[in-house]
Amino acid sequence: MSTQTHDAIVIGAGFGGAACAALLAKQGRKVLLVEKNNLSGGKAMTLNKKGFTYSAWPVMGAPVQENQCQRLIDALGVQERVTLTxxxxxxxxxxxxxxxxxxxxxxxxxxxxxxxxxxxxxxxxxxxxxxxxxxxxxxxxxxxxxxxxxxxxxxxxxxxxxxxxxxxxxxxxxxxxxxxxxxxxxxxxxxxxxxxxxxxxxxxxxxGGYGKLSDACLDVVRNNGGQVMMHTRVNRILVENSRAIGIEVNGKDGSGNEGLQQFRAPIIISNAGIQPTVLKLAGEANFPADYVARVKNLVPSExxxxxxxxxxxxxxxxxxxxxxxxxxxxxxxxxxxxxxxxxxxxxxxxxxxxxxxxxxxxxxxxxxxxxxxxxPPDPxxxxxxxxxxxxxxxxxxxxxxxxxxxxxxxxxxxTTRSVSNATRDATMPGTGGETIGLAQIVGQCGKSKPSIETPLAGLYLVGCDAGGRGIGTQQAIMSGFNVAEAVNQALRG
Ligand SMILES: Cc1cc2nc3c(=O)[nH]c(=O)nc-3n(C[C@H](O)[C@H](O)[C@H](O)COP(=O)(O)OP(=O)(O)OC[C@H]3O[C@@H](n4cnc5c(N)ncnc54)[C@H](O)[C@@H]3O)c2cc1C
Structure with a gap:
């Protein structure tokens, strides 16, 4: 087992995770970004086949003006490689x-x-x-x-x-x-x-597809002293003394040996979805019972x-x-x-x-x-x-x-199985294939939306389940900005 230290570890390179990781890296934080797929972008990923480049499913950005994607492009200074139209x-x-x-x-x-x-x-x-x-x-x-x-x-x-x-x-x-x-x-x-x-x-x-934007985020992480591990699934979030302290992945160490690897950081940011993060990656025993009950009752979008x-x-x-x-x-x-x-x-x-x-x-x-x-979202x-x-x-x-x-x-x-396999694990029955993330229904929005900070010290949520508002891609990136700001503040102490 190897152990390394970073300022923050981000689980998942969907729009929320990729944006947050890139913003933190750009601000000088040492970031490790771990993504289970070969491709970045999560639910907004871009595919290629036989000379075609296309969204995995229809992803339409809105609004045209004051769009969060453009805000991210400008904040990262990647205008030359990412063009919205x-x-x-x-x-x-x-x-x-x-x-x-x-x-x-x-x-x-x-x-x-x-x-x-x-x-x-x-x-x-x-x-x-x-x-x-x-x-x-x-x-x-x-x-x-x-x-x-x-x-x-x-x-x-x-x-x-x-x-x-x-x-x-x-x-x-x-x-x-x-x-x-x-x-x-x-x-x-x-x-x-x-x-x-x-x-x-x-x-x-x-x-070139929305995947260009998430790919640009990954390069910002790499170019600012961070590390990106693709095709690497996080198996669990490590917890010690009631604090999230790292992650465990299956992967290859520096000598190419396959095995369990651990990475440590004072801040863990999960883009894997609130239910998979709490119930599976960290484990419900690490949270208060009322929080776990609330998380289990959250409703996904269709x-x-x-x-x-x-x-x-x-x-x-x-x-x-x-x-x-x-x-x-x-x-x-x-x-x-x-x-x-x-x-x-x-x-x-x-x-x-x-x-x-x-x-x-x-x-x-x-x-x-x-x-x-x-x-329905059932995979x-x-x-x-x-x-x-x-x-x-x-x-x-x-x-x-x-x-x-x-x-x-x-x-x-x-199908919903394709969406779940590409993005979110099915943790509760009937969930995983949802298009957006948490449903933006009465009782799950605004003041009732889950917080980006979880009751487990050091563990944050980024993406559509916390910290943003608006349509899918917009709320994921808005969440990325908000979580990056909160994490920066926490790291400053
Ligand atoms: C069919 C479809 C159509 C859509 N149409 C639109 C649209 O028209 N307009 C719009 O704005 N939005 C649309 N969306 C929604 C939008 O794409 C999503 O809401 C948004 O991209 C979600 O971003 P996210 O950051 O919350 O997470 P996700 O995109 O879910 O990304 C999560 C990432 O975490 C990774 N991950 C999960 N678990 C692990 C783990 N254990 N280890 C490592 N990595 C992990 C996943 O592989 C994934 O890359 C659509 C989505 C779908 C599925």
Missing amino acids: PSEAGSYYKTPAGQYEPMPKMDGSVDPVSLLGWLGIPMEEFENAMGFFGGLISMEPAQIDALEGTDFDSFIKAAKLPQSLYAFIVSLCLDGMFMVPVDKLDAAEAIYSLQDIFLRGGGLFCI ALLGYRYFLKQPITDKGFGVVFSQTSPWSTQRLKDAHAGKASREGVLYFEVPGNYDPGSAPDGKQVVVTGSFC DMSKEDIQAWADAGEEIFFGLFPEARELVEEKDLY
């Missing part, structure tokens, strides 16, 4: 008559008048709808914070909006940003992000699964899109019924087409379209359930692009 949305409203109506072109922010026209909202409903938009966009932080603890469905239903506008806000905007049923979604969390996309735009991508279609010729010139209908919003009951086969599994469909915002990411004349549609769903959920998404995709059927050269299915 906006892309025009190719979203569709499937009308009750079954027509796919393309979203009107909007520049940067949402234009309510063309939006209401697209959604077929009658003139007599305009005033109410415009009033709702105006009120939402101009809400002050104190007013928004006062809605913490209220579910978004109660908030929006009070406005008595036409169903197509309700579906646009809930399904096109919120289902994908938070991946939780609208009757559980925390209203404050939702409104902050709606303001973000309505005022600052949606649809921001990274040239999940996406879908196909990556490798096409012999392009079917769209848009970089991404969302397809929704008046019946696509997900409520708790509808999800439960759909999973039991008692209600339609047709919800919202997301697609990302990297070749349209990054021409170098696909071989000439070809296109990869990465799709995703809702399902151990039966084959039949997986197929039924995947079929529901595929039906929408081929409904929208019927010509694609003949153009598919190859298609890969990713």
